[in-house]
Amino acid sequence: MSGRLDWISRKAGAIKGALRVPGDKSVSHRSLMLAALAEGTSHVRGFLEGEDTRATAAVLSRLGVRIQVPADGERVIHGVGLHGLKGTQAPLDCGNAGTGMRLLAGLLAGQAFDSTLVGDQSLSRRPMRRVTDPLTLMGARIDTQDGLPPLHVRGGQSLQGIRYTLPVASAQVKSAVLLAGLYAQGETEIIEPHPTRDYTERMLAAFGWPIDFEPGRAKLSGGHRLLATDVDVPADFSSAAFFLVAASVVPGSELHLHAVGLNPRRTGLLEALRLMGADIRVENPRESGAEPVGDLVVRYAPLRGVALPEALVPDMIDEFPALFVAAAVAEGQTVIRGAAELRVKESDRLATMAAGLRTLGIRIDETPDGATIHGGSLGGGTVDSHGDHRIAMSFAIAGLLADASVTITDCSNVATSFPGFVELANGCGFGIGVAGG
Numbered sequence: 001m002s003g004r005l006d007w008i009s010r011k012a013g014a015i016k017g018a019l020r021v022p023g024d025k026s027v028s029h030r031s032l033m034l035a036a037l038a039e040g041t042s043h044v045r046g047f048l049e050g051e052d053t054r055a056t057a058a059v060l061s062r063l064g065v066r067i068q069v070p071a072d073g074e075r076v077i078h079g080v081g082l083h084g085l086k087g088t089q090a091p092l093d094c095g096n097a098g099t100g101m102r103l104l105a106g107l108l109a110g111q112a113f114d115s116t117l118v119g120d121q122s123l124s125r126r127p128m129r130r131v132t133d134p135l136t137l138m139g140a141r142i143d144t145q146d147g148l149p150p151l152h153v154r155g156g157q158s159l160q161g162i163r164y165t166l167p168v169a170s171a172q173v174k175s176a177v178l179l180a181g182l183y184a185q186g187e188t189e190i191i192e193p194h195p196t197r198d199y200t201e202r203m204l205a206a207f208g209w210p211i212d213f214e215p216g217r218a219k220l221s222g223g224h225r226l227l228a229t230d231v232d233v234p235a236d237f238s239s240a241a242f243f244l245v246a247a248s249v250v251p252g253s254e255l256h257l258h259a260v261g262l263n264p265r266r267t268g269l270l271e272a273l274r275l276m277g278a279d280i281r282v283e284n285p286r287e288s289g290a291e292p293v294g295d296l297v298v299r300y301a302p303l304r305g306v307a308l309p310e311a312l313v314p315d316m317i318d319e320f321p322a323l324f325v326a327a328a329v330a331e332g333q334t335v336i337r338g339a340a341e342l343r344v345k346e347s348d349r350l351a352t353m354a355a356g357l358r359t360l361g362i363r364i365d366e367t368p369d370g371a372t373i374h375g376g377s378l379g380g381g382t383v384d385s386h387g388d389h390r391i392a393m394s395f396a397i398a399g400l401l402a403d404a405s406v407t408i409t410d411c412s413n414v415a416t417s418f419p420g421f422v423e424l425a426n427g428c429g430f431g432i433g434v435a436g437g
C-alpha cells in the first residue's frame with residue numbers, strides 16, 4: 001500500500017464523455033489462479049492493474065508460476081498444472097484483497113506444502129471462518145488468529161468432497177470451496193441462499209474442467225485437468241458504478257461507458273437506479289469471453305427514494321457506497337435492509353457511509369442490516385474513508401453536488417481496485433484534487 005493520501009472533491013460541471021473503466025477485479029483474480037493451475041500458456045487481456053490483483057499475481061509467482069507482463073493490462077501465465085506449485089516459507093501477502101486471500105485459502109488447502117497467507121490492516125480484520133469452516137469439513141487444516149488472518153494452511157491433507165449450503169451468500173466462499181474441490185476425492189456441491197457471481201464456475205468450464213452449475217448451485221468432482229485458455233476481462237461494473245451514479249445525479253450529464261461486464265449477478269445497481277428514476281440504457285449487448293458485456297449510456301435524471309428490494313442486495317453488494325450517495329440526493333427516503341454483509345467489507349460500510357453522509361448534512365438512520373437515508377442537500381466537510389476504496393470514490397461523487405468542498409481522508413487504497421480513477425473522473429467533469437497538494 002502507498003502512503004496516506006487525502007482528496008478534495010469540488011463541485012464541477014456536468015459529467016460528460018466516453019470512457020472505459022479498468023478490468024473486472026473478480027475475473028482478473030480468477031484468471032490468474034486458474035491459468036496458474038492449467039497446463040500450457042494462457043493470455044489474459046483487460047487485466048486489472050490494481051494492487052489487489054497484482055498481489056495475487058505476486059503470490060502465484062512466489063509459488064513458482066512464471067507470469068509475464070507484455071503490456072499494461074496483459075498477462076501471459078505459464079501454467080504449472082494442478083500439482084505443479086512449489087511451496088515457500090515466506091508469508092504470502094494478499095494485501096487488501098479478501099478475494100485473493102479467501103480463494104487462495106481454498107486453492108492452497110489441496111497442496112502438498114504448508115503456506116501462510118497474510119494481509120494488510122483491513123484484511124487482517126476480516127472474517128475467515130466462513131472459508132475455513134467448509135474447508136475444514138473437507139479435511140483441510142487451517143489455523144487462524146481467532147477466525148482472522150494470518151491463515152496457516154497445512155499441506156499434505158487428503159480432501160474429501162462435500163455438499164455444503166452456504167450460511168451467507170458469498171461468491172468468495174463458494175469459490176474457495178470449489179477450488180479445494182479440484183483436489184478433493186468425490187463430488188463437491190455448493191448450494192447458495194441467493195445466487196452469487198458465477199465467474200469461478202464459468203471460468204472453470206472455459207478451462208475445460210467438468211462442472212455443473214445453475215444460479216444458486218454448483219457441483220464438480222476432483223481429478224480432472226485444467227487446460228490453458230485465453231481470457232478477455234470485461235470492464236468492471238463496480239468501477240463503472242461510480243460514473244453511473246455521478247452522471248445520474250449531476251444535472252446536464254451524459255456519459256458513455258464502453259464494454260462493461262453485465263453478469264446478471266453484478267448489475268443490481270442498474271435495477272436499483274432505474275427504480276429510482278435513473279436514465280441508463282444498455283447498447284450493443286454482446287458476449288465477450290464467457291461473459292455478457294454492453295455499452296452503457298447514462299443521462300441525468302431526477303432520482304426519488306425507494307424501498308430497495310432485498311433480493312437485489314447480493315447482486316449489488318459492492319455498489320452500496322455509491323447507492324448511498326444517490327439516495328442522499330434523491331427526493332424522499334431510501335430504505336435498505338438485508339445488507340448486514342456490508343459490515344464486514346474493507347470497512348464497515350454501513351457505519352462508514354452513515355458517518356460520512358451525516359457529516360455532509362444528510363439524515364440517516366442506521367440499522368444492524370441497513371439504513372434509511374433521508375434525501376436532502378449535501379454540504380461540505382471532511383469525511384473519513386477508513387482506507388476503503390469504494391467509500392473514497394463514492395464521497396468523490398458527493399463532492400460534485402455539495403455546496404462546499406468535501407475532503408476525503410485515507411484514499412490511497414483506491415489503487416487496489418481502480419488505478420487512474422482521479423484522472424479518468426476529472427477527464428469527464430469531476431473536480432478531485434489532492435488535499436494539501
Ligand code: S3P
Binds near residue numbers: 170171197318
Ligand atoms: C467477490 C465477492 C464479493 C465481493 C467482492 C468480490 C468475488 O464478496 O464483495 O468484492 O470476487 O468473489 P463476498 O463473497 O464476501 O460477498
